[in-house]
Amino acid sequence: MMHQSAATNDSKEAAKRTPFVEIQSVTKCFDDFCAVDDVNLTIGKGxxxxxxxxxGSGKTTLLRMLAGFERPDKGSILIDGQDITELPPYERPVNMMFQSYALFPHMTVTQNIAYGLKRDGVAKDEIADRVQAMLKLVQLEDFGKRKPSQLSGGQCQRVALARALVKKPKVLLLDEPTGAxxxxxREQTQFEIANIQYELGITFIVVTHDQEEAMNMSDRIAVMNKGSFQQVGTPHQVYENPQTKYVADFIGGINLVDGVVKEPAGEGAWLIELPDFDMSVPVACAEQLQAGQAVTAAIRPEKLFVSTSTSAEPGYLKMPGILYDQGYFGRLSLFKVRLPSGHIITATAQNRVRTxxxxxxxxxxxxxSFDPKSMMVLTK
Known part of the structure; x- marks a missing residue:
C-alpha cells in the first residue's frame, strides 16, 4: 500500500511538470493603461x-481573461492543448469561484450547488449523486436544506467551492477565495482548499493579494507587478531567494541595506561592504558581480537575533544598537534597533518562554547577531 501511494504521488508530481495551462505573450490594455504586459506562464496539470x-498589478485582469470575461489584445491562452482565446466563458473548460461567493439567497445549499448542472440539462439522478458527493467533500452533508443566510461565512465559502467544482472543470479559478x-x-479554510484540490487533482489558479494565503496554499507562485511577472517559483524559492527588491519587500518582512561589492570571497560569495552596518559581509550570489558595484543587501527579520549579551553563535556577525521600538504579537515579538549609523533594523523573535x-x-x-549565510544580494 505504501508503494502504491508513493507511485500515485510521483505520477501527480510528474503531471504538474506537464504544461496544461499556457499563457503565451498575452497583453491587455485599457486606453493608455497596460494592465497585462506581454506575459508568459505555464501551469502544470493538477x-x-x-x-x-x-x-493594480494586473492579476484580476489576467484571471478574467482566463475565465473569458476579457479578451486579450494580443497573445493566446491554451488549456490542455486547446486554444481557448476566442471562446466565450460558457464554452471554456473552466469554472470560477468569486470573492463574493455570489450564492442565490432564495435557494437552498443543494439547489445552489445543483444550479449549473440543471442549466446544462444533466439527468436528475446524476445531479443528486454529484451534489451529494460535493456536500460530503466540503463537509456540509447536514446543511443541504439551509439557505445562505443560515450559514456562516466559512460555510458559504464551501458552498461556493462545491458549486464551482460540481461541473468537473479542468481548471478552477479562485478570486481572493478567503478574503471575506x-x-x-481564513487559515483553516486555506488548508481545506489545498486538501480538496489535492484530493481531486484539478488545476486550481488562485488570485490573491494575501502573501500568507499564497505561501500556505500554493505549489508555485507568480508575483505580479505593473502588468508583468517579477518572479515565478515555489513559496520557498520566492521567499528565501527573491530575484528583485520588489519581490523581497512584497513577500514578508525584509531589511534592505545599501552596499558596495569589494571582491570575491570564494565559493560563489562576494565580500559586500555595508557602511550602515560598519562591516563587510561575505554573501553568496549566483550573479557575476564587479568590484565597486552598488548592490542591496537583504536579510529577513527572523534571521536576526537581539540580545543584551555581547556573545553570539560561532560564525555569526554582531553589531551594537539601541532598542528604538518594539511590538508584542503574542507568539512573537518585533524589535526595531537603531544602529550607530542611524539605520533602523527590524528583527523578530518567537516568544518561547511564558512571561x-x-x-x-x-x-x-x-x-x-546574524549568520552571514542568511543575507542575500539584490541587484534589481
Missing amino acids: ELFSILGGS LDKKL AHRAIDWDENVHL
Whole structure:
C-alpha cells in the first residue's frame, strides 16, 4: 500500500511538470493603461498555482481573461492543448469561484450547488449523486436544506467551492477565495482548499493579494507587478531567494541595506561592504558581480537575533544598537534597533518562554547577531 501511494504521488508530481495551462505573450490594455504586459506562464496539470500581487498589478485582469470575461489584445491562452482565446466563458473548460461567493439567497445549499448542472440539462439522478458527493467533500452533508443566510461565512465559502467544482472543470479559478473570512477561519479554510484540490487533482489558479494565503496554499507562485511577472517559483524559492527588491519587500518582512561589492570571497560569495552596518559581509550570489558595484543587501527579520549579551553563535556577525521600538504579537515579538549609523533594523523573535514582562526595554543597549549565510544580494 505504501508503494502504491508513493507511485500515485510521483505520477501527480510528474503531471504538474506537464504544461496544461499556457499563457503565451498575452497583453491587455485599457486606453493608455497596460494592465497585462506581454506575459508568459505555464501551469502544470493538477497544480495549485497562485498569482500574487497588489492592487493594480494586473492579476484580476489576467484571471478574467482566463475565465473569458476579457479578451486579450494580443497573445493566446491554451488549456490542455486547446486554444481557448476566442471562446466565450460558457464554452471554456473552466469554472470560477468569486470573492463574493455570489450564492442565490432564495435557494437552498443543494439547489445552489445543483444550479449549473440543471442549466446544462444533466439527468436528475446524476445531479443528486454529484451534489451529494460535493456536500460530503466540503463537509456540509447536514446543511443541504439551509439557505445562505443560515450559514456562516466559512460555510458559504464551501458552498461556493462545491458549486464551482460540481461541473468537473479542468481548471478552477479562485478570486481572493478567503478574503471575506476572519484570520483564524481564513487559515483553516486555506488548508481545506489545498486538501480538496489535492484530493481531486484539478488545476486550481488562485488570485490573491494575501502573501500568507499564497505561501500556505500554493505549489508555485507568480508575483505580479505593473502588468508583468517579477518572479515565478515555489513559496520557498520566492521567499528565501527573491530575484528583485520588489519581490523581497512584497513577500514578508525584509531589511534592505545599501552596499558596495569589494571582491570575491570564494565559493560563489562576494565580500559586500555595508557602511550602515560598519562591516563587510561575505554573501553568496549566483550573479557575476564587479568590484565597486552598488548592490542591496537583504536579510529577513527572523534571521536576526537581539540580545543584551555581547556573545553570539560561532560564525555569526554582531553589531551594537539601541532598542528604538518594539511590538508584542503574542507568539512573537518585533524589535526595531537603531544602529550607530542611524539605520533602523527590524528583527523578530518567537516568544518561547511564558512571561508577563518584556525581556528588553526601550532605549536599552542591545546587540544584533546574524549568520552571514542568511543575507542575500539584490541587484534589481
